[in-house]
Amino acid sequence: MNNSAAYLQKMSPPLTSHRLRTETTFVGANEMAAKNSPATILVRRATTQDAADVATVYIASRRGAAAHMPTLHSDEVIRAWVVDHLVPERETWVAGAGGRIVAVMVLDGEMIDQLYVSPESQRRGVGDALLAHAMQLRPARLRLYTFQSNAPARRFYEARGFAAIEFNDGARNEERAPDVLYEWTA
Numbered sequence: 001m002n003n004s005a006a007y008l009q010k011m012s013p014p015l016t017s018h019r020l021r022t023e024t025t026f027v028g029a030n031e032m033a034a035k036n037s038p039a040t041i042l043v044r045r046a047t048t049q050d051a052a053d054v055a056t057v058y059i060a061s062r063r064g065a066a067a068h069m070p071t072l073h074s075d076e077v078i079r080a081w082v083v084d085h086l087v088p089e090r091e092t093w094v095a096g097a098g099g100r101i102v103a104v105m106v107l108d109g110e111m112i113d114q115l116y117v118s119p120e121s122q123r124r125g126v127g128d129a130l131l132a133h134a135m136q137l138r139p140a141r142l143r144l145y146t147f148q149s150n151a152p153a154r155r156f157y158e159a160r161g162f163a164a165i166e167f168n169d170g171a172r173n174e175e176r177a178p179d180v181l182y183e184w185t186a
Contacts, residue, residue: 041129046092046104053101054094055082061116068150072175086114093133095126105130107137112144131160141185148178157182 046054059075073081086092086106090113095103102121106114112134117126134142146153148167158164162182170177 040097041126042096043093043129043133044096046087046094048088050094050101051083051087052079054087054092054104055079057094057101057104057118058082058086058114058116060118064119065150065152068152069147069175069177093130095130097121097124097126102126103130105134107134110138110141110143112142115144127156128160135184135186139186141183143181143183145173145179145181147175148180154180157184160184 055078059078062069062071062078071078091107093105093107094101095105095117103117103126104114105112105116112131115127115130117130142162144157144162146157148154154164162184164180165183166181168179168181170179173179
């Protein structure tokens with residue numbers, strides 16, 4: 001287990017047992033095939049109590065993808081933004097597996113504004129569960145941006161029916177890195 005995985009596991013408290021009205025449980029096919037037992041992924045709305053764990057996932061995921069996407073802010077600045085603004089002010093969803101928060105998604109209308117899966121939970125169906133949940137919530141259309149240089153994310157979205165509809169030079173994103181707009185329609 002790498003350092004960020006160990007830190008994430010140590011710092012993420014178990015998911016709360018209360019049930020919110022809009023939660024979805026998924027069984028990951030990859031986990032079933034790999035371990036011959038179902039891996040349950042719980043997707044639910046984030047609460048303010050989840051904010052620190054959301055920040056940990058966000059930071060670990062962005063650091064893990066540093067080769068594909070620039071990071072402009074320190075971990076402390078990112079953590080404060082997530083805790084003070086992202087979770088309390090936005091439509092933020094978390095995915096839990098094994099009783100821990102392992103991914104985060106932020107919806108803004110028909111836009112997936114943020115989608116991050118902790119490095120040790122990638123390629124285990126967690127991103128699929130978040131996308132499936134978003135598609136249930138926004139059944140007509142979803143859009144998202146990703147960096148053109150983020151080939152793993154681009155492959156992930158394209159394999160799930162998202163089509164690139166616009167390429168940009170990065171002038172409108174904070175990182176000033178070329179990005180691509182993807183769209184999924186039912």
